[in-house]
Amino acid sequence: MQSLKKYLLSFVLLFFAIGCAQQEMEQEETTTEPATNFTKAVAVVHPTDNGDVTGTVTFEQEDDSVRVQGEFEGLEEGKHGFHIHQYGDCRAADGTSAGGHYNPADNSHAGPDAESRHVGDMGNLEADADGNATINYVDNTITLNGSESIMGRGIIIHAGEDDLESQPTGAAGARMGCGVIGVANAGSN
Helix, strand or coil: CHHHHHHHHHHHHHHHHHHHHHHHHHHHHHHCCCCCCCCEEEEEEEECCCCCCEEEEEEEEECCEEEEEEEEECCCCEEEEEEEECCCCCCCCCCHHHCCECCCCCCCCCCCCCCCCCCCEEEEEEECCCCCEEEEEEECCCCCCCCCCCCCCEEEEECCCCCCCCCCCCCCCCEEEEEECEECCCCCC
8 A cells, every 4th residue: 555655646746747847848938939030121101180191111120230211291391209119009090009119128218329218219200391201220229020129019100309308208299190010021112
């Protein structure tokens, strides 16, 4: 009887050890990020109920940086805040479903050239008298891959100028346009 108890105890301990090992493997699988190698992303901006802004912005990997290029129309003449927001969700008529600025490191709001800033702080677009704006610069904070990737996030164009100081948004006003950053067809312009 004593040997049967030892046998059963050993059997229970073996199953317990196997269960723990399997749980540890499953936990590792869920916490390990899948490897990605995105080289180009695109967002098509559509107007919110507050504006008439349309346009396209592309993000293209260049070594350790990302080139940001965009063309927009339907803006009032002057400067307009231009940000990556937390969610790729443009369902709310006023664009608020995109959440706040994308800020995984919990930094203060600043301009695109600041050493410490939100990942989503891209400064301002400047629209001409016809309401058109373009942007073309290299960003050293944005990434298309890894834990702080911008893929699937939102693009918001604001009614007013981002003052690059006011916390947490730059006081840029209403959301005039919204788009979602997705994987671009690398063969398309």
